[in-house]
Amino acid sequence: MNPEICIVCDGEIFEPAGTHSGYSLFHCLQCGLRFTHPIPGAAEIAAIYTEYGTNRSYAAKAERKIRRSMKRIRRYMNRGPGKRFLDVGCNVGTAVEAARRLGLDAHGIDIGDQSIEIAREMFPGGHFHAGPIESLPPEWGQFDFVYSAEVIEHLPDANAYFNALSLRIKPGGLLFLTTPDAGHWRVPSEFTKWDQVFPPHHLLYFTKDAMRRFLDRHGLEVVKFEWKLKPGLHAIARRR
Ligand SMILES: [Zn+2]
Secondary structure, three states: OOOOOOOOOOOOOEEEEEEEOOEEEEEEOOOOOEEEOOOOOHHHHHHHOOOOOOOOHHHHOHHHHHHHHHHHHHHHHHHOOOOEEEEEOOOOOHHHHHHHHOOOEEEEEEOOHHHHHHHHHHOOOOEEEEOOHHHOOHHHOOEEEEEEEOOHHHOOOHHHHHHHHHHOEEEEEEEEEEEEEOOOOOOOOOHHHOOOOOOOOOOEEEOHHHHHHHHHHOOEEEEEEOOOOOOEEEEEEEEO
16 A cells, blocks of 8 residues: 655655565655555554563663763753753663763653653753653643654654654743764665664654655754764754
């Protein structure tokens, strides 16, 4: 069954982009998005995340990850209107800890209960919440700097996620988002040979054009894309 409409650009013209692990991929010819279609059901997706990214060996690498995040956050932290930081998909909280060390009021949310438990244990200076973005406590309000690293490619409904997420960014506030870059010159011409193609974990594969359009439809304007030697898309965007 062919897709009907592109979730990013409302385009209706697609070409097949191969199959991987039994999943079919399509390519939107208007914006360049590649995506798994049909999107696997909620139960199928929940099953693969029962132990995803929540093991304690992750914690051992924490210090290196904190330093890397500090470098990233320091580049942009003063371009937002204030000091409230939120990492959406924070895992065990290393970027939250990085933000806290830089003097930001640091918050993190993750769907993994176990990750949040580890985060609270390791980084008591941060504020953590377990659950989807829609469940973020209302009293947490809006943020000046929202971080979303390697999350969007996993989502069965990226528009629902961004409907909730963009409301949590203050007007004038910044979003720092990373995801694999399907338009990068190092991506193999036979798309499914790319090592980032592994459905059902990765469902969406953005190009810069697709990301610009996607953020625009959620009220965010791209400030810049960082230049990357490897096929990673790092976008900085500002909420209108
Ligand atoms: Zn499209």
